[in-house]
Amino acid sequence: MAIDNHAEVTSSLAFLDSAALRIPTLSLLQADGSLTTGAKAPPLHQKLAEKLYRDMLYIRCLDERMVGAQRQGRLSFYLTCTGEEAAVAGTIAAFQPEDMVMAQYREQLALRFRGFSTAEFMNQLFSNAQDVGKGRQMPVHYGSRKLNFMTISSPLATQIPQAAGYAYGQKLSGQDACTLCYFGEGAASEGDFHAGLNMAAVLNCPVVFVARNNGYAISTPASEQYAGDGIAARGIGYGIKTIRVDGNDILAVYAAALEARKIALNNSCPVLIETMSYRLGAHSTSDDPSGYRSAEEEQQWRQKDPITRMKNWLIKQQWWQEEVDQELQKSFRSEILQELKAAEKRPKPALDTLISDVYKTPPAHLLRQLTDLESHVAKYPESYQMHGEGGR
Amino acid sequence: MIEGVQEMKTSRMNLLQAVNSALDTAMSGDQRVVCLGEDIGKFGGVFRATSHLQEKYGKQRCFNTPLTEQGILGFAIGLAAQGSVPVAEIQFADYIFPAFDQIVNEAAKYRYRSGDEFNCGGLTVRAPYGGGIDGGLYHSQSPEAYFCHTPGLKVVIPSSAYQAKGLLLAAIRDPDPVIFFEPKAIYRASVGEVPEGDYEIPLGVAEVVLEGSDITLVGWGAQMVQINKAAEMAATVGISCEVIDLRSLLPWDQQTVADSVTKTGRLLVSHEAPLTGGFAGEIAATIQEQCFLSLEAPISRVTGVDTPFPLVQEAYYLPDHLKIYEAIVASLAY
Numbered sequence: 001m002a003i004d005n006h007a008e009v010t011s012s013l014a015f016l017d018s019a020a021l022r023i024p025t026l027s028l029l030q031a032d033g034s035l036t037t038g039a040k041a042p043p044l045h046q047k048l049a050e051k052l053y054r055d056m057l058y059i060r061c062l063d064e065r066m067v068g069a070q071r072q073g074r075l076s077f078y079l080t081c082t083g084e085e086a087a088v089a090g091t092i093a094a095f096q097p098e099d100m101v102m103a104q105y106r107e108q109l110a111l112r113f114r115g116f117s118t119a120e121f122m123n124q125l126f127s128n129a130q131d132v133g134k135g136r137q138m139p140v141h142y143g144s145r146k147l148n149f150m151t152i153s154s155p156l157a158t159q160i161p162q163a164a165g166y167a168y169g170q171k172l173s174g175q176d177a178c179t180l181c182y183f184g185e186g187a188a189s190e191g192d193f194h195a196g197l198n199m200a201a202v203l204n205c206p207v208v209f210v211a212r213n214n215g216y217a218i219s220t221p222a223s224e225q226y227a228g229d230g231i232a233a234r235g236i237g238y239g240i241k242t243i244r245v246d247g248n249d250i251l252a253v254y255a256a257a258l259e260a261r262k263i264a265l266n267n268s269c270p271v272l273i274e275t276m277s278y279r280l281g282a283h284s285t286s287d288d289p290s291g292y293r294s295a296e297e298e299q300q301w302r303q304k305d306p307i308t309r310m311k312n313w314l315i316k317q318q319w320w321q322e323e324v325d326q327e328l329q330k331s332f333r334s335e336i337l338q339e340l341k342a343a344e345k346r347p348k349p350a351l352d353t354l355i356s357d358v359y360k361t362p363p364a365h366l367l368r369q370l371t372d373l374e375s376h377v378a379k380y381p382e383s384y385q386m387h388g389e390g391g392r
Numbered sequence: 393m394i395e396g397v398q399e400m401k402t403s404r405m406n407l408l409q410a411v412n413s414a415l416d417t418a419m420s421g422d423q424r425v426v427c428l429g430e431d432i433g434k435f436g437g438v439f440r441a442t443s444h445l446q447e448k449y450g451k452q453r454c455f456n457t458p459l460t461e462q463g464i465l466g467f468a469i470g471l472a473a474q475g476s477v478p479v480a481e482i483q484f485a486d487y488i489f490p491a492f493d494q495i496v497n498e499a500a501k502y503r504y505r506s507g508d509e510f511n512c513g514g515l516t517v518r519a520p521y522g523g524g525i526d527g528g529l530y531h532s533q534s535p536e537a538y539f540c541h542t543p544g545l546k547v548v549i550p551s552s553a554y555q556a557k558g559l560l561l562a563a564i565r566d567p568d569p570v571i572f573f574e575p576k577a578i579y580r581a582s583v584g585e586v587p588e589g590d591y592e593i594p595l596g597v598a599e600v601v602l603e604g605s606d607i608t609l610v611g612w613g614a615q616m617v618q619i620n621k622a623a624e625m626a627a628t629v630g631i632s633c634e635v636i637d638l639r640s641l642l643p644w645d646q647q648t649v650a651d652s653v654t655k656t657g658r659l660l661v662s663h664e665a666p667l668t669g670g671f672a673g674e675i676a677a678t679i680q681e682q683c684f685l686s687l688e689a690p691i692s693r694v695t696g697v698d699t700p701f702p703l704v705q706e707a708y709y710l711p712d713h714l715k716i717y718e719a720i721v722a723s724l725a726y
Contacts, residue, residue, distance in 0.1 A: 100474070102470075131507070132506075132507050132509055133505065133506060133507040133509070134507035134508075136504060136505055136507060137505055141505070143506045143507075143509050143510065144509065145509040145510065150473070150506075150510060151505055151506035151507075151509055151510055153497070153498060153501075153505065155493060155497045155498070158466060158493065158494060158497065158498050160466070161462065161463045161465075161466025161467045161469075161470065161494070162466045162467070162469050162470035162473065162498070163470060164463075164466070164467050164470060165466065165467035165468060165469060165470025165471040165472075165473075165474070165478070166470035166471065166473055166474045167470075168467070168470070168471060168476075169470065169471045169474030169475060169476040170474060172426070172452055172453075172476060173424075173474075173475065173476070179470075191462055191490070192462055192463070192466055192493075192494075194460075195458075195460040195462050195463030195466060196463060196466060196467075198458050198460065198463065199457060199458055199460065199463045199466075199467050202457075202458055203455070203457070203467075356508075357503045357504045357507065357508045358503075358504050358543050358544050359503075359544065359546075359567075359568045360503070360511070360513060360567035360568055361567075363596065363643040364643070364646075364647075365643055365646065366543075
């Protein structure tokens with residue numbers, strides 16, 4: 001059916017600009033851990049709040065340790081979540097284990113929340129034979145069928161239309177579940193973002209999109225990424241219920257995400273959350289932010305650290321003590337180091353996994369190519385090593 | 393013919409009706425099968441391949457999408473990953489390129505990159521391809537070679553109504569993503585008896601259409617019409633051609649072609665796509681490796697010209713039966 005144009009008719013010639021719609025930012029928690037005036041905290045009970053805080057702290061420790069490991073040459077590459085822990089923790093906590101997560105690559109906290117173990121992180125990071133991904137992808141491209149966490153793909157934004165399709169399938173098969181899709185403000189410039197949001201809206205897909213606006217896409221600041229009012233304004237353009245939240249405010253993020261999941265499932269429609277935050281670390285271990293942003297700017301955002309803010313709130317609730325913090329970090333660090341050492345020693349996947357999973361069953365031409373390769377390698381056994389083996 | 397198919401009730405269908413019949417059969421047999429694409433809903437698609445499917449199976453399972461090929465592919469991949477069996481239509485193969493990233497970087501690598509944690513094997517992408525309809529640059533292309541260069545995909549092209557139904561059903565049920573190019577030039581011209589029931593033609597297996605002893609002619613899709621015509625012409629001057637319809641390009645049936653060339657000593661491959669980087673080059677390279685000592689003449693490629701697809705010069709561009717016939721004669725005279 002063609003859509004009726006309900007627009008009001010006017011005789012005055014006037015163009016609209018983004019000032020016509022200024023989207024506010026939901027903020028509930030202040031830096032000192034007290035609520036903003038008039039704010040009502042979401043129903044975040046003590047047990048879940050503590051778990052979220054522990055997971056945030058764990059990921060901060062993991063990220064610090066793995067950047068160190070990369071600097072020591074033990075790892076080829078790493079990406080941190082540093083500065084955006086609340087944006088990921090607050091959203092994943094509002095979803096159920098049966099909901100599918102389709103993430104970008106900076107959301108390792110969602111995996112931790114669902115029970116991904118330190119050994120599982122390490123096996124992927126070191127591409128060993130115990131990695132469920134069979135050592136095929138660069139570090140941080142995690143995936144887990146049992147945890148409903150779709151394997152990460154490097155090309156940006158490709159997961160966005162896929163999340164719409166996944167959610168449509170969940171609805172079609174009568175599942176009481178939805179899809180949670182993460183991406184950054186840079187990825188939102190890709191065509192797949194526009195395709196995916198439009199399709200999700202038109203085809204009524206129960207998917208919650210979380211745009212992590214962390215201010216930078218590698219070196220490109222948000223001001224050189226878009227001219228409109230962030231990513232949130234686009235959601236409204238596509239006819240999607242949209243909210244912008246302070247991404248460093250665990251309570252605001254959690255409150256918005258709880259409501260978003262409810263809307264997506266009850267109304268069978270997409271919802272967009274834009275979390276406003278800051279990438280405190282480099283884009284990746286291959287990047288050095290000092291070339292494009294000031295230490296002062298970073299310092300300003302360090303004052304707004306989401307983990308400290310949550311800790312202040314927990315302490316005010318009398319649910320946490322500073323001493324526990326120190327102990328916890330110590331035990332996380334020691335567990336991470338131990339698993340790191342174990343994972344880097346584990347053997348690499350066997351050579352025949354080079355050709356498995358290209359197709360469900362390897363076709364004749366691939367089997368022949370493997371046989372040829374194996375006989376060649378047998379002739380020069382010293383000349384070939386798996387990546388990461390032999391002191392590379 | 394596949395076993396059991398002989399006993400099935402058949403009716404006269406053109407290639408388009410056979411595609412429609414395959415989709416109908418797949419959707420009625422499996423609730424998870426979903427058709428999506430531009431204009432494919434109530435309207436039944438610009439070529440009517442999805443006619444009446446929305447009426448029969450509802451708007452949830454046969455639906456229009458916004459005009460976004462990358463979106464259609466991304467959406468269909470997500471559906472397949474979830475466990476549905478999507479059949480996505482790209483209105484013309486010429487418009488598949490916005491979806492290239494989703495096909496090449498996503499669909500093709502889904503199982504591999506996740507270590508088989510996830511896959512989108514339920515995915516089938518249908519797209520009408522090829523010239524012969526005065527379509528000029530953007531309604532005529534044959535982009536199969538781009539996809540044949542991508543491990544993880546299967547590429548299938550039928551040349552008749554019977555093949556279209558059997559191959560499409562096999563593609564839909566195949567555990568890997570399949571790109572299914574339909575020869576639109578013969579959508580209505582190719583008419584034959586097609587079983588009304590359910591049957592599959594295995595992927596990756598070529599069909600020897602005509603047995604012969606002097607030269608092997610290999611092709612697929614609409615080009616089989618030109619190849620068969622050229623073989624008939626050659627027969628009138630006493631040249632016996634063995635004609636092979638590849639049906640699947642990825643993976644392709646190397647054994648059948650190699651066995652034939654070992655017998656005939658000569659090979660000609662013909663496709664509408666341009667010469668350079670075309671799939672004929674791949675076949676030629678493989679066959680010269682496998683049949684080097686049997687070859688009596690250089691392997692011949694009769695293809696489109698290395699230009700964009702023309703409009704007014706279409707007849708000159710296309711590798712028609714006369715060009716193929718001349719190449720056959722030249723090969724025999726070598």
